[in-house]
Amino acid sequence: MTDEALDELVTLYRQNAREVAPGRLNARVLHAAEQVTWRHRLKFVWPWLGLALAANMAIWLTVYHAAPALEPPPAGHLTQSYLLQMDITPPLAPVTAYLLRNDGSAHTAPTIATTEETP
Numbered sequence: 001m002t003d004e005a006l007d008e009l010v011t012l013y014r015q016n017a018r019e020v021a022p023g024r025l026n027a028r029v030l031h032a033a034e035q036v037t038w039r040h041r042l043k044f045v046w047p048w049l050g051l052a053l054a055a056n057m058a059i060w061l062t063v064y065h066a067a068p069a070l071e072p073p074p075a076g077h078l079t080q081s082y083l084l085q086m087d088i089t090p091p092l093a094p095v096t097a098y099l100l101r102n103d104g105s106a107h108t109a110p111t112i113a114t115t116e117e118t119p
Contacts, residue, residue, distance in 0.1 A: 092100065
């Protein structure tokens with residue numbers, strides 16, 4: 001191939017390279033492809049979905065029937081009496097503990113030391 005023939009070929013390619021299919025055609029092709037893939041997904045998913053649902057129900061029924069019924073412990077049970085005796089009050093903040101102390105001392109404001117001498 002000569003350079004002139006190659007140049008002519010490149011020129012023709014550049015002139016026709018901008019051609020695009022009509023929008024209607026693109027839309028129809030995309031729509032057809034979407035329908036095919038959706039049908040394929042449905043055919044593939046439904047059997048597995050049914051199987052998963054059946055397995056889930058079987059496991060739930062097995063666990064539900066195998067689990068013992070939960071009953072509260074008897075009224076005189078040790079655990080209940082222990083829980084009733086537990087101290088569940090939160091700890092006091094340091095300021096609250098200071099103000100609520102009962103050691104007989106008066107609650108006075110702290111004194112500030114001064115450097116001045118009194119005569």
